[in-house]
Amino acid sequence: MLKISNLHVSINNKEIIKGLNLEVKAGEVHAIMGPNGTGKSTLASVIAGREIYEITSGTIFYKGKDIQTMSIEERASEGIFLGFQYPVEIPGVSMTNFMKTAVNEQRKYRGQDPLNSTDFLALMEEKKKLVEIQSNLTNRSVNEGFSGGEKKKNEIFQMAMLDPALAILDETDSGLDIDALRVVANGVVKLRRPDNAFIIITHYQRLLDYIVPDFVHVLFEGRIVKSGRKELAMELEERGYEWLKNGNF
């Protein structure tokens, strides 16, 4: 589904991703871990198409297509979803209007008729239940005044609404209480199917108790320096990243 080869990314002439390789197949869950500031969010944004980053070399193929020429919204409509580490507040735009616009623009892209209000509201009710989101949050402006946990749950809700093929969740588990963590994890578990895939960026092995990953990667200084199975996450939890920093990989 996603194949990244020898990716180099810079911002303001500062190289952040330095030759990264990653392959994600349909049905798989990949976890990416790694110390602060090593380029995890940068990688996620680059896949989503954020223009402030410059890809200096390498390729990103998604569903067999080179996505570098595709706009952010085209990628989204092709099924790439980014759950933000820091979801953005958009005062004045209601969640309902935001989601309705997003769902219908994606439908339009795919040549489908827009959902009418009744069908849209029904879809929203269904997904709200799935991710156990408080119903009043959808009446408010996008993320405005949401608590940290509510913002993260709202990312999962949006993911459920848009039903992506490839979801990248950037620290969606950070700052969540135990119950919220379970809700977020359950959301992913319920949405997981043989034809979709997840990249989960996290600092904690805890989330991976709920969502069992097929692969765990360690991103360090712009490169994946170690990959393994779920046991690697436990090892990292115990030993930290020091042993990797010393070049013992």
Add this chain to the structure above:
Amino acid sequence: MKTETTLTGITLKEKLIRAFEEEFLPGLADEKPFMKEIRQQSIETFQSLGFPHQKMEDWRSTSLQKTLSRQYIQEFTSPSPKEDVSKIFKCDIHHLDTHLLTLLNGWHVDTGIELTVLPDGMIFGSFNAARKQYPELFEKYYAKQAPYLSNGLIALNTAFAHDGIFIYVPDGVVATRTIQIVNIINQAENLFIQPRNLVILGKNASLQLVHCDHSVQHKASFVNSVTEIFLGENSFVDHYKLQNKDNDATVITNSFFHQSANSRLISNVITFNGGLIRNNLSTTLAGQGADAQLFGLYLADKDQHVDNNIMVDHQSADCTSNQLYKGILDDQAMAVFNGHIKVRRDSQRTVASQNNKNILLSDKATIHTQPHLEIFADDVKCSHGATVGQLDPEAMFYMRSRGIREDTSRMLMMYAFAADVINHIQIPPVRHQIDEMVYRRLKGELSNCDQCIIDCNATRPQIFEIDMSKI
């Protein structure tokens, strides 16, 4: 019979003064002495002060020079009475029952009744009729708030004040129907008009007022209007001004509010389009506990110029005021915001805030924004802020990452920017309609034929376009 005077350029001031003496005054032989005296003082004030110029602090960024060099005519008698205005325009706000008052070229359109008197004592209709029928109300309130001795434009209007709208809401009366005033200009020649409005609310009275400016013929016009609104103790005024004028129109509106104790004012000035617009808005918080909430939104492109000049004068203790003005500017459009807050020495426990936010869509668009605070009391909470910016790129990325196209994302964000002001509109049908107009304005679908859903048969509808691809 129509008396018309042609007014020209550089000598416009002299011509106006001559027209006043030779043509205007003789028609007012029967006027009450106090009115005559006010007129005389006003014309003298105008003679010494003249039109405002850019050397004046409050006019630094707005020039009337081009406007004043055009030729205009003035009409000193009502245009052909009982003209079927319904042929010129059709105006209604959906789902809102209003009392509609129409001014055509500055004159109240008389549909058989000059002044309506309701059973509860409320009076509304022609200013010209009211000044003859209610001299005691005029003597008490007229020209008491508008500074005709120190301001050239106010003096000019006061000298020539002939017609406009008069509204009186007695003590304890809550006007159940919104009053809608529509200002129409329809004239084959360039027209200079000076409507004068007087609105008086007694104690515990309440009034909602929607005031629309519209032009049908696409001729240059110069409007210099003065509105005085008196809010009695514990009264409430909800005031909306909608401006959707031609690119050749010059509109100067001067609104003066006087607020007694515990009165509440909400004012919302929405400028969709106009050539040169200057809104002077001043409120005097004269009684303890009065509150003024002043909102504004201006959307300008091409060579348009929109200037909002605000004065909030805290003359009493425990009053609150808030100013929130927002604008989106494209092309070479220029906007000016001067927000004055004055807190007098004994006005303790004043809470006053001011905020002006702007989005500039082009390098050539400009905004001059400046707070002016004069605070003489010590127990005061006062805040002000001004921002000039572009759309938040983080929010743009967020929206697009959900599959929303770039232009749609921009549109949603601009609309959200404006919604901040629109959401303060208290009358739901008015809010929905303005909301819709803003939406269409931003999408480039609003024309100068749209005004409070006026469906005019203008021969040359102009579509206004804010080009969002430039953000």
